[in-house]
Amino acid sequence: MFPVISNLSFKRLSFIILLILPFYRISVYAQNVTSPYSIIGIGDLEQSYFNRTSGMANTGIAYSNNNFVTINNPASISYLTNQLFLVETAARGKYVKYSGTGVTAGLSAKDFSIEKLTVGMRIKKWWGAAAGLMPYSTSNYTFSGTQSLQGSNLTLPVDYDGSGGVNRFFFANGFKITKNLSIGANASYLGGSLVQRDSLFSTDVTSSIFTTKNIYVSNLYLDYGLQYHMKLSKKWNATLGFTYAPETPLHAQNTAVIKDGKGDTLSNVTLTNTIFTLPNTTGFGISIIKNNRLTFLADYRYQAWSSLNVSGINYRLVNSNRYSAGIEYSKQKEYQGSKFEVSYLQAGAFYNQSYLQISNEQIAERGFTLGAGFNSKRSTLSYHFAFEYGIRGSGITPVKENYANFTIGLSYKDFWNTKGRKYN
């Protein structure tokens, strides 16, 4: 059923993937950009797809592109160009400046990590597929507190450190049902560990206790999409997009390990399994395209967290709403009767009311993005750059973050060695 991959092509692909994979989320070892709110729930839900839509505030439910994998809506994968095999990777640099109570004035952090690896191709005229790896959520925080030494009036300093996150291994398929209608389904495996490490120090007992709580969450996650393309006039086209993911329980295995300062394990306990439920998620998108060059996009994503009734001391998970819009201009050249894209420019803006409500204040993010990309003249590489500036929280939330993200994407195309058009 699958076309045969030539030896050369397969070797090269393996080489590329093996080269990138070890660096995936390398900053796990040096993730400096802490996110104080990520102590709650399964951490910060990743809002970026690290793909061509990143320069348009990740607006893309009604977006499709022949040469790029956009899993914002799995239906779009059915539009990939025939006989092209795509490998995409992206890395993100982050810079965050923090303010608010409990924040040292002028505190900032930066880090850089490879976030995504995707392969995609069109298998049949009516069928495109993509698989890859990208973050779903991230937990990263550190703060200090105190704990009372029971049986005395002493207090002990404790350092808390959170890390880890949930990764998403996806396999997305898009199908062309009619000339205008595509549908898609994306089966993901969500898995990862949220780790909290408490370091209890005591000068009184000249020893330390390290407690590592590990929540390993995993499950299959399915989301679906639909795109409907319409020709409005000779110049204007439009696409409507719709995505949906049903409520999905994530199975969480909880363990706790207590070690002393010498590294001896004092306790290693497997706690009762819990379930963290991901809510119903829906998304609507529209795009209007002029001359296949200028694209206007708008998305709305909604997650029904409130009905799950998740709450704790001082916080509640509430329905999240994300509004975004983007514009893209594609510069194209005609060559032997076909149009080729030379480069493109993008801009976007978003407003996201996150799932987190602290002290009756829903934590919101707002920001804008700029994007640019070009296709190499000498190779089958494409480069993509996206800049995002945003503000998370506000003056009345405990912490406010002003951040700048810079995403670099790299896309490599290769041809299948199939019957039909040969590549010279």
Place this chain on the structure above:
Amino acid sequence: MEKISIDYFKYCLLLLILPAFILFGCNKPQIQFGEAYVNNNYSNIVLVDTLSAKLSTVYRDSVITSGSSSILVGKYSDNIFGKTTAKSFLELHPPALATLDSKAVYDSVVLILRPNKSYYGDTTSISQIAVYQLTNPLNFPQNQSQFYNRTDFPVDAAPLGTTTMLIYPHRTDSVLIRLSDTKGKELYDLYNAGDVSIQNTNSFISYFKGLQIAPGPNGMSAIYGFDNTVTMRIYYHLNGLFNTSQKLDFTFYNGDNKQFNQVLSDRSGTPLSAFGGADKEVSSVATNNSAFLQYITGFTPKIQFPTIRSLLLRSDYLKILKAQLILKPASQYTTGLTPLPPLLYAYTTDQTNSIGSPLPIASSTGYQTGSLIIDPIYNSNTSYSYDVTAYLQQLILIGYANQNGLLLIQPSSASISTFNRLILGDQNNPGGALQLKVYYVSSNL
């Protein structure tokens, strides 16, 4: 084209990865948010100071006193430990044989003692010290190579000499005791004649036996320590225009380890009158909530931890993290005349009360000495403390009933060369209660 694309790819990948390494190295910034969301019940440290430590006094009727290299002489009447008398038995070896000048004339003989600054009792009173010659050689009993505090050897009825003087233990001025000139002349003549009895140590010891240095009949009110430079010195002079004084030194000899101190106590009428005659162990409950330390007279405190395993019954208990034993002198017995032992080892022991090895220092080499803190103003904070973490971590693992514990003894030479004493309070002694602080790792999982 294919080649170029691969090269390009490598080049771009490098570009992608390089900044990652450049940006690494900063620290995660700490933001004080989130303490409300952490669960503190997972692990904690709990301090327990209600575990019992059982205190007792281990009494030994016989204590080895040979080999200390210190000469203990005197008498002291202690209101707790009773009347103690110390006598020292020692051997001398002769000066190297040489022919004396024909003009040499015997003058006198003295015994020279140098105080080693240790004392027990009232040093402001006059002391009388008597020196006796042994009638029998210092021979070990069969199959033994030690002498004990109760060992005795007969001496001549009349002393070779006595002296009465004020001894200043903190100065090291020598104490001189003029000895009998009859004995002095006898030794001088033997030397002058090159007699076989004076030609070497063994023959001299067979002939002379040795000395006993004891409190004189007029008594003493303290026991003094002298160092091992004891010398019997014969003075003579050479006749001439100017008399030139010369000397012959018979010096301290301990090559056979036979020097020892006899230490005898009369405890009648004291709180310790029940001790004596046989080895025994007496709980602090029976002795006014106190335990007694004066190793040389037979007293060694023992501390046991009989309820340590009750920690295992606590559902949250994981491991002893730290355990500290604090011992305080019982205030009802303190007196300035008797210094506290500056260093005290805590030897491990079991139901036999035999002496094991001292508790080591956890983080370095050497042994714990009790870290004595002296509170000169109120005395109430004067204490010894021990890190018993490792000891209790082992003890808690022993499942059978045992009488393991710790014996407090001064480092070996000090234990049999000083009379430093200590009376410790147990947990119910209001004047210096023993404290046992155990910190354990707790988890409510």
